[in-house]
Amino acid sequence: xxxxxxxxxxxxxxxxxxxxxxxxxxxxxxxxxxxxxxxxxxxxxxxxxxxxxxxxxxxxxxxxxxxxxxxxxxxxxxxxxxxxxxxxxxxxxxxxxxxxxxxxxxxxxxxxxxxxxxxxxxxxxxxxxxxxxxxxxxxxxxxxxxxxxxxxxxxxxxxxxxxxxxxxxxxxxxxxxxxxxxxxxxxxxxxxxxxxxxxxxxxxxxxxxxxxxxxxxxxxxxxxxxxxxxxxxxxxxxxxxxxxxxxxxxxxxxxxxxxxxxxxxxxxxxxxxxxxxxxxxxxxxxxxxxxxxxxxxxxxxxxxxxxxxxxxxxxxxxxxxxxxxxxxxxxxxxxxxxxxxxxxxxxxxxxxxxxxxxxxxxxxxxxx
Amino acid sequence: xxxxxxxxxxxxxxxxxxxxxxxxxxxxxxxxxxxxxxxxxxxxxxxxxxxxxxxxxxxxxxxxxxxxxxxxxxxxxxxxxxxxxxxxxxxxxxxxxxxxxxxxxxxxxxxxxxxxxxxxxxxxxxxxxxxxxxxxxxxxxxxxxxxxxxxxxxxxxxxxxxxxxxxxxxxxxxxxxxxxxxxxxxxxxxxxxxxxxxxxxxxxxxxxxxxxxxxxxxxxxxxxxxxxxxxxxxxxxxxxxxxxxxxxxxxxxxxxxxxxxxxxxxxxxxxxxxxxxxxxxxxxxxxxxxxxxxxxxxxxxxxxxxxxxxxxxxxxxxxxxxxxxxxxxxxxxxxxxxxxxxxxxxxxxxxxxxxxxxxxxxxxxxxxxxx
Numbered sequence: 203x204x205x206x207x208x209x210x211x212x213x214x215x216x217x218x219x220x221x222x223x224x225x226x227x228x229x230x231x232x233x234x235x236x237x238x239x240x241x242x243x244x245x246x247x248x249x250x251x252x253x254x255x256x257x258x259x260x261x262x263x264x265x266x267x268x269x270x271x272x273x274x275x276x277x278x279x280x281x282x283x284x285x286x287x288x289x290x291x292x293x294x295x296x297x298x299x300x301x302x303x304x305x306x307x308x309x310x311x312x313x314x315x316x317x318x319x320x321x322x323x324x325x326x327x328x329x330x331x332x333x334x335x336x337x338x339x340x341x342x343x344x345x346x347x348x349x350x351x352x353x354x355x356x357x358x359x360x361x362x363x364x365x366x367x368x369x370x371x372x373x374x375x376x377x378x379x380x381x382x383x384x385x386x387x388x389x390x391x392x393x394x395x396x397x398x399x400x401x402x403x404x405x406x407x408x409x410x411x412x413x414x415x416x417x418x419x420x421x422x423x424x425x426x427x428x429x430x431x432x433x434x435x436x437x438x439x440x441x442x443x444x445x446x447x448x449x450x451x452x453x454x455x456x457x458x459x460x461x462x463x464x465x466x467x468x469x470x471x472x473x474x475x476x477x478x479x480x481x482x483x484x485x486x487x488x489x490x491x492x493x494x495x496x497x498x499x500x501x502x503x504x505x506x507x508x509x510x511x512x513x514x515x516x517x518x519x520x521x522x523x524x525x526x527x528x529x530x531x532x533x534x535x536x537x538x539x540x541x542x543x544x545x546x547x548x549x550x551x552x553x554x555x556x557x558x559x560x561x562x563x564x565x566x567x568x569x570x
Numbered sequence: 571x572x573x574x575x576x577x578x579x580x581x582x583x584x585x586x587x588x589x590x591x592x593x594x595x596x597x598x599x600x601x602x603x604x605x606x607x608x609x610x611x612x613x614x615x616x617x618x619x620x621x622x623x624x625x626x627x628x629x630x631x632x633x634x635x636x637x638x639x640x641x642x643x644x645x646x647x648x649x650x651x652x653x654x655x656x657x658x659x660x661x662x663x664x665x666x667x668x669x670x671x672x673x674x675x676x677x678x679x680x681x682x683x684x685x686x687x688x689x690x691x692x693x694x695x696x697x698x699x700x701x702x703x704x705x706x707x708x709x710x711x712x713x714x715x716x717x718x719x720x721x722x723x724x725x726x727x728x729x730x731x732x733x734x735x736x737x738x739x740x741x742x743x744x745x746x747x748x749x750x751x752x753x754x755x756x757x758x759x760x761x762x763x764x765x766x767x768x769x770x771x772x773x774x775x776x777x778x779x780x781x782x783x784x785x786x787x788x789x790x791x792x793x794x795x796x797x798x799x800x801x802x803x804x805x806x807x808x809x810x811x812x813x814x815x816x817x818x819x820x821x822x823x824x825x826x827x828x829x830x831x832x833x834x835x836x837x838x839x840x841x842x843x844x845x846x847x848x849x850x851x852x853x854x855x856x857x858x859x860x861x862x863x864x865x866x867x868x869x870x871x872x873x874x875x876x877x878x879x880x881x882x883x884x885x886x887x888x889x890x891x892x893x894x895x896x897x898x899x900x901x902x903x904x905x906x907x908x909x910x911x912x913x914x915x916x917x918x919x920x921x922x923x924x925x926x927x928x929x930x931x932x933x934x935x936x937x938x939x940x941x
Contacts, residue, residue, distance in 0.1 A: 219703075223694050296842060320823070323690050326842065327833045376833055380744075384819040432745075535750035539616060539818065 232257040232293040235268070236353030238338025239315055240304045242274075249310075250274050251281040254339040256353045257293060268351030270342040278314055296324040299357040301331045301375065302338040303391075308407060308414035316378060316412065327376040330360040333407040333414060335395035344396055352401065359403060360392065367420060368427035368436035368454065382412055386530025386545045390430070393417050410524045410546065425514045428507075429472060429556070430527045432457050438476070440485060440506055448485040450503060450562070452478040459532045468552040470529050476507070479564040490569040500560040511556040518550075525549040587793045589720035590784045593861065594797035596723035597773030598629065599730055599804055600858030601682045604828040604851065606770050606805055607812050607821045614763030615755045616748065616818040619809035624760060625767025626802040628916070629774040633794050635923035640781050640790060642930040648778040648922070649872045655929050662873070664922060669869035671915050675772070676862045676891060678908065680704060681898040683855050686826075690848045701895040705863075705888055707856060712863035713884035716783055719860045726857035733832075733850055734804060736843075740815045740834040748817045749810070768916055770805055773858070774798070775919050776865050 236256035244250050254272040261267065273285025301319075303312060319325045334341050346355040363369040373392055381387040389409035394401060406423040408416045418426065427434055434454050441447040453476070460471040480489065489495045518526060523546060530545025585593065607618055614621040643651060649668070653661035684700045692700070711718055753760070777794065784790055812827045815834060821827045835843050863884070870883050894901065902908050 219695070219699060323844075327830070376830065379830070380816055380820055383823070384817045387817075531747060535747045538751055538754050540754060 226292045229260050229262065230291060232259055232269075232289070232291050234293055234295045234298050235351055236300045236302060236342060236356070237295075237298055238302045238304070238342055239278075239307045239312075240337045240339060241307045241310060242337075248276075251276065251278055252337070252339065253278065253281040253285055254342055255285070256342040256351050258350065259291075266350050268353075270339060272339055278318060296326055298326050298329050298353075300329055300353050300360070302341055302356065302394075303331065303333050304338050305333055305335055305393075305407070305414065305417070308333050308391075308409070311412045312378075312409075312414075313382075313412040316382060319375060320379060325375065327374065327379070329375050330357060330373050330392075331375055331378055332356060332360065332373070332392045332394050333417075334393070335404075341394070341396065341401065344401055346401060355401060356394065359394070359401075363392065363403065364434065366436050367424045368431060368434040369423075370427065370431040370434055372431070382409075384531075385539045386525070386532070386534040387528050388524060388526055390426075390526065408522065408524060408526050415524055416522055422514065422517075425510050426526060428454060428474065429511055429514070435478075437481070438503065438507060440502060442485055446485045448483045448499065449481045450476075450478055450560075451481045452476040452560075459529060461529070461533045461536045463537070468533060468548050470532070470549070470552060470554045471557065472511075472527075472529075472554065473557045473559075474507075475559045475561070476503075477561045477563050479566060480562060481566065483565075483569070488569070490565050496562055500562060503560045504558045507558045507560070508556055511558070515554050515556070519554075520550075523547075523550050529554070584785045585716065585720050585780075585783050587784065587786055587789045589717070589724060590780075590793050591797045591800070592723035592727045593716075593720050593780065594774070594777055594794055595727055595730075595800050596854075596857050597776045597861055598771050598798075598801045599854070600773065601679050601686070601855045602770060603804065603808065605826050606767070606808050607827045608825060609766045609769065610763040610809070611818060611821045613755065613759050613766060615759065616750070616813050617753060617755045617760055618763055618818070618821070619749070619806050619813060620752075621760050621763030622767050622770070622805040622809040623802060624764025625769075625771055625805070626798065627764065628768040629771045629798045629801070632774045632777070632919065632923060633798060635927045636777050636781055636794070637791060638927040639778075639923075639930050644787055645782050647780070647782050647868075648926060649868065651926060651930065653872075655926075655933060665869060665872050667918060668922075669866065669873070671918075672862055672866040672869060673891075673894075674911060676705075676859060676866060677895050677898055677901075679855065679859055679862065680891070680895045683852070683859070684895070686848065687852065690829075691845055698892070698896055701892045704856065704859060705891050705895070708859040708863045709884040709888045711856075711860040712867055713881045715880070716780065716864055719857075719864050722857050722860055726854045729850055730804065730854055733847060733854075734807065736835045737807075737811050737828070737831050740811055740831050743834045744815045746814065748815075749813050767805070769912055771801065772912070772916065773861070775923075776861060778923065779865055779868050 234255050234257045238252075238254040238256070240252040240254070242250045242252055252272055252274045254270050256268055256270050259267045259269055271285055271288055273281045273283070273288065275281035275284045301315075303315070307315075341356075342352050344352055346352060349355045349358075360373060363373070364371055369392075373390075378389055378391075381389045389412075391407045391409070392403055393405045393407045395404050397404070403420070405417050405419045406426065407414050408418060424436060428436065432454070436452060437449050438452050439447055439449040455475045455477055456473075457475075458471075458473040460473070462469055462471075483489055486495050486499050489499060515527075518524070525546045525548075527549070529549045533545060533548065606622060610618040610621045639648065639651070646654070649665050652664045655661070656664065680701055683704060684697045687700055688695065688697070711722055755763070781790065784793070808828050811831055812821055815831045816824070816827060820830075824830055829844060829847065832843050832847050866887065867880050867883050870887065871880065874883065902911075
């Protein structure tokens with residue numbers, strides 16, 4: 203008797219708790235894998251928001267497809283409402299892999315969308331955020347061969363971004379949360395575009411607070427990353443001519459930034475240690491056996507990297523006028539966060555010194 | 571003396587020292603632990619983790635008072651002592667304030683839990699359904715005696731560490747630089763933050779009621795201090811890792827900052843750690859509610875005749891609790907009122923404990939001689 207009573211109670215509780223919920227089988231659910239954010243000019247001078255999403259569709263015969271749906275409106279929420287009217291199936295978010303922001307949107311400021319994502323409890327904070335040329339809708343409808351959706355492709359691109367060019371992995375949504383409004387920090391996002399070779403990474407988008415300021419190309423991004431990120435990998439080379447060059451696969455270790463005041467002026471020291479291996483060499487003879495040659499290479503490389511860095515810093519201070527190296531972060535840690543100071547201005551007007559130390563750890567299998 | 575024998579007979583109410591530690595730990599670590607940074611950050615900024623340690627002054631003071639009372643009368647809790655020393659009316663009034671407080675705290679925890687669960691994982695459930703489930707389960711646990719609740723607390727203790735330890739991985743993701751400069755907010759900032767952190771240690775007052783139930787009386791000091799240290803460790807760690815990973819500017823914006831830290835934990839096959847965290851943390855909250863429910867039952871028992879068993883009392887107050895919890899926002903419309911209640915209660919606890927400690931030390935020796 204008691205057993206039946208328990209079973210009946212459990213069943214009634216179950217029914218009570220599920221009453222009023224509508225549930226759909228998983229085959230009838232779309233999974234959103236990428237969100238896009240665009241703005242467009244309208245003929246009457248106003249701007250229009252457009253928010254596409256990229257989603258998986260599961261077919262009964264185990265076929266997977268991806269579609270892109272777009273909504274337009276006067277602001278983000280209105281555009282989302284408009285988009286919802288075009289969606290015929292139930293969808294779930296929370297499994298998105300990428301957020302693609304168009305360059306124009308980023309230049310107008312991403313505060314509204316970051317606020318929306320921060321509030322949303324279903325947002326995936328580990329999804330990558332990228333800036334794209336043109337519209338994100340075009341990016342989503344661009345089909346890369348062998349991938350179900352473009353979002354998968356961009357996700358893969360970002361996941362493997364840190365192999366070369368000194369890129370880090372700090373391009374996730376949580377990194378934007380952490381950087382956007384913090385003292386002395388700046389958002390930095392990868393920039394992708396569709397070229398004739400397909401969809402690829404072409405540089406970095408520099409932000410000042412929530413607004414994108416400038417796009418820099420890969421070559422410049424390499425130096426910026428080297429100066430800004432910890433524990434990154436990339437190739438540095440010295441080139442005499444087309445046939446005579448040396449490539450050095452470097453890992454940056456123990457990056458240290460010092461901030462101090464001298465005569466009321468801020469000064470920054472960036473100390474970099476690059477260790478790694480020589481991956482190709484037609485420039486230096488006997489680098490394997492002779493210690494002098496090795497030391498000469500290390501000295502030359504140090505000189506070259508320091509020159510590159512100083513050139514970039516000059517450009518940053520006089521042209522971009524933003525603290526994209528996050529030096530203000532170290533300044534704030536040294537001199538206090540509670541004061542209201544503009545680190546962009548301070549960094550642009552202060553002396554920045556770069557010290558590089560190069561150490562060759564291995565030379566590969568041999569010197570051919 | 572008669573009273574004491576009766577307590578010892580009730581086997582369901584005797585705790586081993588590890589159970590007692592879990593209970594004391596469990597009273598303080600609960601629903602607000604993952605949002606511990608919320609109030610403190612306004613005063614102490616990046617030094618908030620120091621403030622969380624400063625807040626431990628509150629449980630330590632309560633602990634010292636308890637030890638004074640415990641030394642003089644190890645067998646009777648504060649509810650009995652209140653009536654014994656201050657008479658039926660004044661003592662009853664003091665107990666009534668405690669009862670009302672436990673009721674309000676239950677409502678606050680229940681409401682915060684509903685808020686959390688509907689925000690993060692089960693938005694489709696109405697507050698009524700969540701409140702009913704939560705309070706019914708807790709009532710069942712509490713009605714079965716303190717030992718059952720203590721066992722639940724033991725499991726919850728392990729779960730707490732299971733949930734908090736993965737955040738060590740966040741150490742790799744960020745830099746120590748976020749907590750510098752240390753002591754920037756100054757003495758006043760840190761102390762103000764510490765006073766704000768007292769809130770996080772509320773719950774410790776339950777030891778006023780449960781201290782007679784520890785089996786090995788000689789271990790009382792050690793066991794309680796262990797629990798307080800463990801709690802402080804958890805609070806400081808959560809404060810520290812939040813600042814370390816997020817920086818003080820982001821903490822200011824986030825209500826549940828520790829949940830953001832756990833995002834950095836990526837376990838393969840698990841897409842989103844957040845849901846798992848909330849799900850397991852629910853068990854820890856259920857433990858908190860059961861503990862307060864027990865405390866409420868102790869107070870109620872003090873007012874009713876011996877005829878009523880805990881089992882009956884537990885289910886008598888259940889509908890009232892559920893009803894009040896749904897109407898929570900109408901009863902306490904603003905956060906200011908809640909803050910006022912919390913602060914006045916902190917003051918009341920310190921007052922009550924100090925008063926009792928003084929009374930006990932003055933009066934108790936004479937009475938023993940009489941006997």
